Structure formats: structure tokens, C-alpha cells
Amino acid sequence: METIYGNLKGLKPSQLKQLKRLYHQRLPGDHITTPEFAQRLAAISTDVKQPLCAYINRRGQVIRVGVGSPSQTKIPPMELPRYGAERLCGIRCIATQLKSETPKESCLTAMAIQRLDALVILNTTGSGFERRGGGATGYIKETYLAHLLPPTEEETPVTEETNTAKFGLSWTMSPPLSLDILSKQDFLDLVEGLEAEFRRQFIVQHLDARDIEQDRVLIVGLMTDGTTSARFEDGLAEIGRLVDTAGGEVLQTVRQKRSRPHPQTVVGAGKVDEIALTVQTIGANLVVFDRDLSPAQARNLESRLGVSVVDRTQVILDIFAQRAQSSAGKLQVELAQLEYMLPRLKGRGQAMSRLGGGIGTRGPGETKLETERRAIQRRLARLQQEVNQLQAHRSRMRQQRQKQEIPTVGVVGYTNAGKSTLLNTLTNAEVYTADQLFATLDPTTRRLLITDAVTGETCPILLTDTVGFIHELPPPLVDSFRATLEEVTEADALLHVVDLSHPAWQSHIRSVMAILGEMPVTPGPILVAFNKIDQVDSDTLALAQEEFPQGVFISASERLGLETMRQKLAQLVHYAIAL
Incomplete structure (x- = not known):
């Protein structure tokens, strides 16, 4: 379809017709442009008194005509071929500008964003236009040729400290050229040479990549x-x-x-x-x-x-989907993913729904979008029912434990604080541990023997490891994992594990306490256990001891301070039961 893009305001029908005729032009594949095509584009540009851009593929076909500068007429990224960092996009741009000046950086940036094969700027001047046989013929004062440059080994690699004004990408622009010299440039030789170097650099940079499919x-x-x-x-x-x-x-x-x-x-x-x-x-x-x-x-x-x-929530949901091992965990993750996905189905959203009835809602039948929405809603209803059954099952399990009159302590904390490692050290639970966020999702309950703080007798308590918290825990996860999080609210007391070696340990404490404060049932008394003390300096340790004098300081991996923690747990449980 011969669509003209850009600013069409004020253009006459005859001018639009001239622009549409550009689509019928065919350039030789090995030439950047021809004098005839360049002159015609310049003539139309002067006639409409606006810069023009013609985008041409490697077969020499004009695939897009725009009114405006290269930065104003960019091809949307979704419409560009996706070849990756080792290729160019296969399209060049021939652009005009009415002022006799060097191309602006915004034009070169547009070239880089689109990874164009090349950008040609035609500087036109009104004084050189004359009428020949009733038609306008343009005079091109000078031309510029620009293209991207592959990175070289000597250049500093792109890092977080890279100067963002230069975007870490380089290009080159020729000095002013005559149209005759420009039209004789071997275009295919230029592009093939550039892409060969781009591919070589791409292979060098990613030779050590373990997984080529990695995001x-x-x-x-x-x-x-x-x-x-x-x-x-x-x-x-x-x-x-x-x-x-x-x-x-x-x-x-x-x-x-x-x-x-x-x-x-x-x-x-x-x-x-x-x-x-x-x-x-x-x-x-x-x-x-x-x-x-x-x-x-x-x-x-x-x-x-x-x-x-x-966004952040999608990354967390992806991690949960990878980590879920039990049927209960997979069930809760799927529920959270569907709740997040439902409002994000692409299309006209609720405006396409047939549920409302009335004018504008009748048609040939359900759209694909509406069909997907209905299927997700049905699946959500089934999953919600299964989560309710899971919630009831865990409630019965807790009631059975309560009948045995064994105190329960919920182990909570920011993700990767060392909760599962502590549970393994204390009870030989063999829960999976790793230096990763959200390494475990499913709650694990194990028996631990402690010495009663009053009678001195040995008695059991139940420790329940729960899913790790994180700053602004996504609402879909809170809703879906309520069956798991109830293990926290139903516990007699809580053991809050803090990674003291993390620079933001104070922020982590606030985040966990904020999430606990939003629970429908107020949790019991809390003992704060500062973990990984073998990895912190004396100043950090002193600060934590000053702010939390009742806390306990341990290293689960090195088995430091565990006996003191057992004594503090015994006092905590005794206090919780007395309440």
C-alpha cells in the first residue's frame, strides 16, 4: 500500500500523488542511489517545502516514504527485520534537508537505532530549481554519506559507566560529496564488508557464552x-x-x-x-x-x-515458575501468573467483550482475544478453587499439630537471608539451598528439640521455613500464596532471619516488617536472628547490636551462635504460649 508517513498537513493532492509515485521507482542493487532518483526526491522536497525520506531495501525497492527528517520518520522497531547485533537491517535511507548544513546528530542517532545500511543526506537549495517542461527539477548542492562502524578490539567495551551521550556506538560520515561521486559508490561492497566485520566482532565477544539462548x-x-x-x-x-x-x-x-x-x-x-x-x-x-x-x-x-x-513482577513470577517443585507450589504460581496476565492481553480489552451486550457489541462472533480471556477466567476459577482446597488442607494439618500441643515457630525473612540453611543446620532437613533469590518456595516443617526456659526439660518445637519476602512483594504472589503465608500468621512465634552481610540489611528488615504488618492476622512475637556474621565487619556488627539489643547473632553455615539462639527460642516460645 502506497502510504505516505510523517507530517502531511498542508500538502496538496498533487503533491501527495508525486510522493506516492516514488514507490514505483526501482534502484540498481549495487548503487546507493541514482542521480535521477536523488534529483526527483530533491525536487519534490523543495516543492512541498519540507524534508523527505525514502527508505529502500537491498533489492532497490522503495518501501517507505516519509515527510520529515530521519528522526521524525523512523521505521517502528517492530516493523524492522530483527537480525541481532551482528547484522544491519537491510534498509538504507535517502533524506533531504532544505538547509545547507552538516547532518544533525539526531539523524545519525536515528540511523543507529534502526541499524540502517546507510544514510544519505541530500542538501538542496531553492536557488537551483527551475522549470523544465512544466515540471520542477531539483539542484543538489552537496551530499553526505553516513554508516555505522563495527566496534574494534581497542575500543573500551560498553559498561554501566559508558558515556550514554555517545550510546557506545560509533558511526562515520563522509565529507561533502558531489552527487556524481555518491552515485558511483559500490553499495553492496560497503554493506557486505561492514556486516562481515560486525559478525566477526559478535563472535569474538560471545565466544565464551555458555548458553547462546540466554536472555x-x-x-x-x-x-x-x-x-x-x-x-x-x-x-x-x-x-x-x-x-x-x-x-x-x-x-x-x-x-x-x-x-x-x-x-x-x-x-x-x-x-x-x-x-x-x-x-x-x-x-x-x-x-x-x-x-x-x-x-x-x-x-x-x-x-x-x-x-x-x-517489569519486576514478571521477573519474580518467572523465578517462581522455575523454582516451584511441589504440585501446591506450581498451582499457586500458575494462579499468580494468570492473574497478572489477564489484564495484559493485547487488544481493545473490555471494549471487545460480548458480555455487556447492546450497540457495538454484536458481530460475527467471539474474537480470539475474548476467547483467550474466557479461557483464562475459567482456568482462574478452577485454580482458585484448588487453592481454597489447599488452604483448607493446610488448616487441618495445623489443627492436628495444635492438638499435639507442640509450639510452632515460623522462619521468615528477606529472600536469600539463609532461612533454609539455618533449618538444615538445626534439623538436618536437607532443604535445597543456593546463593540465589527465592531458592525455595514450598514451606517445610521440621521438629527441633530445645530446653524449656522455665522447667529445664527438653521439649520439641516445630520450625516452618516459608517463602522469602522481597521489597514490595507483587500483589498477585501475595494473593496466590496466601495458603503458604498463613503458616506465618498461624505460628505461635516468628524467627526473623536477617542477612547482616547485605549492604541494605536495614531496608530488608523494614520490608519484611511491612509485609508482616499487612497480614490479615497479626503474627506472634518475633526473635530477630542476624545471620552471616562471619562475613561482616566489626562496625556493622556493633550497629546491629546497638539497634537490636534483643537480637541473636549467628552464622548458619559456620554453626556460630546456634546454642544462644536455641536459648532465645526457648524464651520466645515460653513467652508466646503465656500470651
């Missing part, structure tokens, strides 16, 4: 008003660990500071272009934001970036 991730962090620099950096470090736990490889992190998130794209328009260019530069296939995105924001970003965009 290559660009993280985007937004710092808004009210967020401290320390909290912001902790959040970025955490999302990096989440991506690593999910099996992705973090290539780079992009930061922006705004007073509030942009309602459509979270970050500003300029930063979106920077992210799109960085994605092309480093060969990322996934962009992860450090916050939750609305369905509209995710769709807008994907359409402009050309790669998948996920």
Missing part, C-alpha cells in the same frame, strides 16, 4: 522524587540479581532521574530513543524495568524498542 538483558532504572540514591542503587542491584537468578545475562544498566514516571513510557521520549539505540548496540533481546509497568506502558515500550519488555 541478554538491558536493565532500566528510574529514580523518582522521594527515593534516596542508596535505595535506588539497592533496587538496581536487586533487579540485577533477580535477572541473574531467572537465567538472564545483564549487559548494561540505563538510569534516569525524573520527578515522576511518564504515564505512557515510564521514562522520557529522549531516554526511550537512548534505550532503543543501546538495545541495538549491545544486542539485547530483553529490557527489564526496575518497577511495575501498566499494560499500556509495556505495549508502548515494546512498540518503540522492538524487543520484549518486562
